[in-house]
Amino acid sequence: MRKILLLSVSAMLLLSSCVSKKLYTDLQAKQKETQDLLNSATVKLNSCLEDRASATARVEAMKDQLADLKKNNTALIKSSQDLTELTTKGATNLEKSLETLKERDLKITRLQDAITRKDSVTLALVTSLKREVGINDPDIEVNVEKGVVFISIADKLLFQSGSYNVTSKAKDVLAKVAKVINSKPDFEAMIEGHTDSQSYSKGVLVDNWDLSVKRSTSIIRVLQSLDVNPSQLIAAGRSSYVPLADNDTAANRAKNRRTRVVILPKIDQFYDMIEKEMKNLEAGNN
Incomplete structure (x- = not known):
């Protein structure tokens, strides 16, 4: 009985040993399979994590791009608004510039008209002076210099050499000059005495300055005696x-010895005319 029991135990142990080894082998195989699956899952997980990180990075980049796009869009909108404002201002400035050009054209036209009228008046005045003087003599010249009318009379028609006493024949010429001055009551007549360069000194006359001025005042006295308004006369040497x-x-010295009668607007009237014209221009601008 004891032997049978020992045999049974031995058989059971042997059988148990065989079953455990097979189970162990199966478990090992199962473990390897599980480990392989785990490794594969780990690889896939790491790949997914990398993909997620890459996707997250792309998302962040896209967010940055979106922010830049929004910023650029805002800047474009502002630029568009600024451009619209600048275009509006530009149109306004262009319109103002055109108005300014029109005003300048108007001023130029008015000045050209004034010059034309002045030239016409000057031409008429010269024609009148020549007609009034009525002497076709090379020693009497009527011309215009810088808008001012001059009557130049050689001294041999007015004075003896080295003298400031007006000759009798000169009074005929001066009578015609007086007639011209009297016909222009709004003008002034400046009588200019000119000498040559040879020094002169006689009596109370110290030099050519004295002689030129004395000849001017001598002619002025004759013109005054011919009823010329003395307020129109100016003595000059x-x-x-x-x-x-x-x-x-x-x-040449004979050419230089001469007397010029300068016909010009009265200074106060001349400035009044300028002031009036300036007021007209300012009124036209408003």
Whole structure:
């Protein structure tokens, strides 16, 4: 009985040993399979994590791009608004510039008209002066210089050499000059005495300055005696400092000895005219 029991136990142990080894082998196989699955899952997990990180990075990049796009869009909208504002201002400025150009054109036209009228008046005045003087003499010249009318009379028609006493024949010429001045009551007449460069000193006259001025005042007295308004007359002497030619010959010195009658608007009226014109221009701008 004891032997049978020992045999049974031995058989059971042997059988148990065989079953456990097979189970162990199966478990090992199962473990390997599970480990493989775990490794595969780990690889996939790591891949998914990498994909997620990459996707997250792309999302962040897209967010940054979106923010930049929004910023650029805002800037474009502002630029568009600024451009619209600038375009509006530009159109306004262009319109103002065109108005300014029109005003300038108008001013230029008015000035051109004024110059044309002035030239017409000057031409008429010169024609009138020549007609009034009525002497076709090379020693009497009527012309216009810088808008001012001049009557230039050679001294040989007015004075003896070295004298400031007006000759009797000169009074015929001066009578015609007086008639012209009297016909222009709104003008002034400046009588300019001119000498040559040869020094002169006689009696109370110290030099050519004295002689030129004395000849001017002598003519003025004759004109006043011919009923010329003395308020229109201006005495002036230029001595030898405004020559027509070099004082190197007798003929040239004779040219330089002359008296000029300068017909010009009265200074106060001239400035009144300018002030009136400026007011007209300012009124046109408003």
